[in-house]
Amino acid sequence: MTELGRIINDYFNNIFSSVHSNENFLFHCVPRKLDEFHNVELLRPIRGEEVKAAIFSMYPDKAPGPDGMSPRFFQHFWDVVGPDFIKFCADAFQSGWEQAQQTAIALANQGSTCTSLWRRPLQGRxxxxxxxxxxxxxxxxxxxxxxxxxxxxxxxxxxxxxxxxxxxxxxxxxxxxxxxxxxxxxxxxxxxxxxxxxxxxxxxxxxxxxxxxxxxxxxxxxxxxxxxxxxxxxxxxxxxxxxxxxxxxxxxxxxxxxxxxxxxxxxxxxxxxxxxx
The missing domain is CATH 3.30.420.10 (Ribonuclease H-like superfamily/Ribonuclease H)
Incomplete structure (x- = not known):
């Protein structure tokens, strides 16, 4: 039984492993910087229609929040709660990063690897x-x-x-x-x-x-x-x-x-x- 297990293991390892991996090549193909378009999109104010589209794209009975309210509640009473919910999301986008930033700084002070470090400019800049x-x-x-x-x-x-x-x-x-x-x-x-x-x-x-x-x-x-x-x-x-x-x-x-x-x-x-x- 042990010998059979080894044979099966070797068989599938040979199928799903590659001697010449292109992992590094693939990683270098992935862009590591935001271009101008994505930077503008991330920085622009959130729009009400985007929040509404996100809520109405959710399955009604899935993902209840901490208050126990499912997407069905917000979809059904959107005319009542919609404006307040949009404001809540906009405020979170404007100020929520500050809390995340405080966490990142605390981790950096404790010696963890943090990518939020100063980088020198390109040549000629x-x-x-x-x-x-x-x-x-x-x-x-x-x-x-x-x-x-x-x-x-x-x-x-x-x-x-x-x-x-x-x-x-x-x-x-x-x-x-x-x-x-x-x-x-x-x-x-x-x-x-x-x-x-x-x-x-x-x-x-x-x-x-x-x-x-x-x-x-x-x-x-x-x-x-x-x-x-x-x-x-x-x-x-x-x-x-x-x-x-x-x-x-x-x-x-x-x-x-x-x-x-x-x-x-x-x-x-x-x-x-x-x-x-």
Whole structure:
């Protein structure tokens, strides 16, 4: 019986195994970056008809939620509960990532392998990380510019007086940082920040709100530069800009460092360099 089992096992192993595996070739064929189309789709606001289509595509008696309500309930009473449910989903898309991000940061601090790390730009480009820290009646803006080797080029901490929402503060930070970068002559710039809503406002926003007006300023700046890209990252990949923004909260005016980074940020820069080597 043992011999028969071995023969059967060898037979099926020979059928379902390959001596020359194409696994690595296949993995390299899978795109590992989002293209512009998918990035825009992921960042745009959720639409009510999408939520409704998802609910009505579910089998009525399947997948009850924590409240015990099945899809049948929402389908039957959609005219009553639909608007509230759409708002709930939209809020989850806008703020739910923050809780997930906190989890990811906690895991990274405990030494787990985390893919949310700073990456250097491609050859011939520079990377601009931006962040904002909001206080009661002022906020701190911070940005840092690094080259294709991950080396510090410049950084800035700027105090901004006035009451701004977190979204407005992030947009002001982008505007001020890009304006400075443009003055220095940099044209091929990858902009990174940990505020998805700010990127969405720049890509899809209108001018009917204060945030929309600031976003329009950013779009105007971008139109006068050669090649600008925006990317949403986790806070763990934006620690350097965050450090500058925190310092800006406790100072007045604007301070810029060129060539030599300030002491309060060197440990972050060294850590980021380790991750790219």
């Amino acid at each position: 520079v990377k601009l990380n931006v962040d904002a820290a909001v206080r009661d009646y002022h906020c701190g803006l911070g940005w840092i510019l690094r080259n294709e080797e991950g080396v510090f080029v410049a950084g800035a901490a700027k105090s901004w007086r006035g009451k701004l929402s977190p979204l407005e503060a992030e947009l002001v930070g982008i505007r001020e940082a890009l304006s400075w970068v443009k003055e220095q002559g940099w044209e091929r710039v990858d902009v990174e920040l940990d505020a998805a809503r700010a990127i969405a406002e720049i890509k899809n926003g209108s001018c009917i709100s204060s945030a929309g007006v600031i976003a329009e300023d950013v779009r105007d700046l971008c139109s006068r530069m050669m090649d600008i890209s925006f990317c949403f990252i986790r806070r763990s990949a934006n620690r350097a800009a965050h450090g500058f923004a925190q310092v800006a909260c406790s100072m007045s005016g604007c301070r810029i460092w060129i060539g030599d980074p300030p002491n309060f940020i060197t440990h972050v820069l060294n850590s980021d360099l380790i991750t790219i080597n």
